[in-house]
Structures are given as C-alpha cells and as structure tokens.
Amino acid sequence: MSGLLALLDDVAGIAKVAAASVDDIAGQAAKAGAKAAGAVIDDAAVTPKYLHGFAPARELPIVGKIALGSIRNKLLFLLPAALLLSAFAPWVIMPLLMLGGSYLCFEGAEKIYHVFRPHAPYADGHSGAEADPTHLEAEKVAGAVKTDFILSAEIMTIALSALPADQPVWMQALALALVAVGITIAVYGGVALIVKADDVGLWLARVGRFGPTRALGRGIVAVMPGFMKALMIVGTAAMIWVGGSIILHGLDALGWHAPYDWIHHQAEAAAHALPALEGVVSWSVTAFFDGVFGLALGFVLIPVVAKVIDPVLAALRGGKGAH
Numbered sequence: 001m002s003g004l005l006a007l008l009d010d011v012a013g014i015a016k017v018a019a020a021s022v023d024d025i026a027g028q029a030a031k032a033g034a035k036a037a038g039a040v041i042d043d044a045a046v047t048p049k050y051l052h053g054f055a056p057a058r059e060l061p062i063v064g065k066i067a068l069g070s071i072r073n074k075l076l077f078l079l080p081a082a083l084l085l086s087a088f089a090p091w092v093i094m095p096l097l098m099l100g101g102s103y104l105c106f107e108g109a110e111k112i113y114h115v116f117r118p119h120a121p122y123a124d125g126h127s128g129a130e131a132d133p134t135h136l137e138a139e140k141v142a143g144a145v146k147t148d149f150i151l152s153a154e155i156m157t158i159a160l161s162a163l164p165a166d167q168p169v170w171m172q173a174l175a176l177a178l179v180a181v182g183i184t185i186a187v188y189g190g191v192a193l194i195v196k197a198d199d200v201g202l203w204l205a206r207v208g209r210f211g212p213t214r215a216l217g218r219g220i221v222a223v224m225p226g227f228m229k230a231l232m233i234v235g236t237a238a239m240i241w242v243g244g245s246i247i248l249h250g251l252d253a254l255g256w257h258a259p260y261d262w263i264h265h266q267a268e269a270a271a272h273a274l275p276a277l278e279g280v281v282s283w284s285v286t287a288f289f290d291g292v293f294g295l296a297l298g299f300v301l302i303p304v305v306a307k308v309i310d311p312v313l314a315a316l317r318g319g320k321g322a323h
Contacts, residue, residue, distance in 0.1 A: 048191055048231050050144040054137065059195045062141060067188035069145035070152060074180035078149075078156045083173060086160060094250050097157060100150035101246030102297065106305060107147065108240035109298025147239070154246065155183060194231070198224040241287055244294025263289040 054062060085093050159179045163172050201220025208214040252260035263286055271282040 048194055048228060048235065050140045054133075054140075056196075056199055058133075058137065060192060062137060063188055063192045063195065065141045066144045066148065067184055069141065070148045070184050070188065071180065073145065073149045073152045074156060074184065075177060078153055079173065079176050079180060082156050082160050082176065083169060087169070093157060094253050097154065097246050098250035100153055101243040101250065101294075102301060104147070104150055104239045104243030105247070105294040105298035106243075106301040107298075108236050108243065109295055110302055111236045112295070113299070113302060151242070152180075154242065156180065194228075197227075237291065240294040240298060241291040242294075244290040244292070244297065245287075247297060248290060248293060259293065263293075 050062070050066070082093075085096075156176060156179070159176055160172070163175055167175075198221055201217045201224065204217025205214050205221060206217070208217055248260050248263065251257075266289065267282045267285040270285045271278040274281045
C-alpha cells in the first residue's frame with residue numbers, strides 16, 4: 001500500500017509540474033502574441049482588399065480558404081523553419097525577413113503605381129481567361145496566402161524572439177503553435193466580421209423591430225463601402241510600412257546603422273518638441289519614414305521585377321511571368 005501511495009504521490013507531482021508548464025506556455029504565448037500585435041494589425045488590414053469585387057455569398061468561403069492557408073503557413077512551414085533556423089542558422093533569419101519585407105514594399109508600391117497607370121504591365125485588369133470567377137477567386141486566395149506568409153513569418157519571428165532562449169524546444173514549439181492558432185483566429189475572425197458587417201446592417205434595416213435598430217442597420221450599410229475602401233488603403237499602406245520597417249531594422253542588425261539611426265534621431269527630436277504626446281509622435285515619425293523608405297524601395301523594385309525577375313521565372317517555368 002505504501003508503494004502505491006508513493007506512486008500516486010509521484011503522479012500527482014508530475015501532474016502539477018505539467019500543469020505549471022501548460023500555464024507557463026500559455027502565459028509566454030500571450031506575451032509573444034502581444035509583442036507581435038503590430039504585425040497582426042497589418043495582417044488584418046491587408047486581407048480585406050483581396051475580397052474586393054466578389055459576390056457576398058463568396059466572401060466567407062474566401063476568408064475561410066485564406067485562414068486555412070494561413071494556419072498551414074504558420075504550423076507546417078514557418079514554425080518548424082523558425083525553430084530549425086533559430087537552433088542551427090540564426091544568421092539566416094534576418095536576410096530572409098528582409099527578402100519578405102522587400103516583397104511587401106514591391107506589392108504595396110505596385111498597387112499605388114497602378115492607380116496612376118492602370119494599363120501598365122501587371123495591372124489589376126484580367127484577360128478573358130482570368131475573368132472566370134473560379135480562376136479569379138483561386139488567384140486572389142493564392143495572392144492573399146502568399147502575402148500572409150510574409151506577414152506570418154514576421155509574426156512568428158517576433159513571437160520566437162519574445163520566448164526565453166533557454167526554454168526547451170518542445171515548449172517553444174507549443175508556445176508558437178498557440179500564437180499561430182490564436183492570431184489566425186483573431187485576424188480572420190475579425191476580417192469575417194468586417195466583410196459581413198454590411199449584410200448584418202441590411203438584415204437589421206429590414207427586420208429590426210424598433211426604429212433605432214433599423215436606423216443602425218441603415219447606418220452600417222451606408223458606412224461600410226467607405227470603410228472598406230479606407231481599409232484597402234490602410235492595407236496597402238501597412239504593407240509598405242511593415243516592409244520598410246523590416247528592411248531598415250535588418251540593415252541596422254547587419255551593420256549599416258545610418259538609415260535607422262537617422263530616423264530614430266528624427267523621431268526623438270519630434271517627440272522632445274511635443275513632450276505631452278511623446279510616444280505617439282515618436283511612433284508616427286518613425287512609421288512615416290519607414291513608409292517613405294518602403295515606398296521608394298518598392299518603386300525601385302517594380303522595373304527590377306518586370307525586367308529581370310519575372311523573365312527569369314518565366315524562363316524557368318517555360319510559360320507566363322510569375323506575377
């Protein structure tokens with residue numbers, strides 16, 4: 001009997017340790033996710049622009065497909081890659097992030113370029129074959145998942161950097177998995193609410209039992225088109241800002257400190273001029289110059305992609321350009 005009691009005591013001790021580990025992992029995942037909040041907001045702002053022009057009945061299925069692709073990006077590719085690179089080749093992480101940041105700058109600058117040059121190469125117009133709704137939906141989902149991959153890479157890298165370096169690999173993996181699932185649910189749940197808000201407003205306007213309820217529904221319907229347009233603009237700006245920020249931080253980490261230091265100095269000077277709004281001013285100035293840098297880099301990359309990268313990819317694929 002004493003042996004059985006000792007065994008039960010050991011099992012209880014192990015259970016307590018396991019419970020503490022679970023609590024520890026959950027707490028670290030929450031902290032890591034909070035540190036990546038900026039990239040999460042960018043991800044949520046970027047996604048709705050891929051739903052523009054589709055029938056309301058296709059909006060939630062498209063969000064579901066993008067969310068599934070996002071989970072696949074994070075759990076199957078980015079999580080193991082982040083752990084392996086962190087363990088065996090940490091020096092590779094920053095150049096890869098900078099490559100992703102360059103893509104975001106290019107993508108955002110290209111959108112702005114096509115506002116002024118709608119018939120330029122790679123404009124958003126589609127040929128007759130591409131105008132097929134099924135093909136267009138698949139193309140938009142693929143584009144959204146590709147952009148999500150870059151933003152998710154940033155999220156997972158920031159989250160990994162927030163975890164204790166001496167933590168066992170399995171605990172890091174579980175914490176990153178919690179971050180991946182939690183952030184994906186938050187981002188795409190929010191996107192689903194945003195894109196269906198006009199349908200909710202229309203329903204309230206039609207079946208609301210009270211005047212204020214119907215008025216609220218009409219107000220939502222009236223506001224949402226402008227809100228969606230503004231969100232598309234914010235999404236494009238977010239891509240440029242995040243991309244520029246990644247490149248500037250990467251250059252600083254790799255030894256070229258001048259651009260990052262200059263922007264930091266400008267932000268500090270502006271913040272000291274308005275001490276009552278120091279934090280807001282410092283962030284705003286930094287974001288502004290990050291965005292200017294990202295936009296300039298994106299415009300430089302447009303002809304590089306058109307004249308060099310796409311022809312090379314086309315030759316490798318034996319067909320049409322990659323973009």
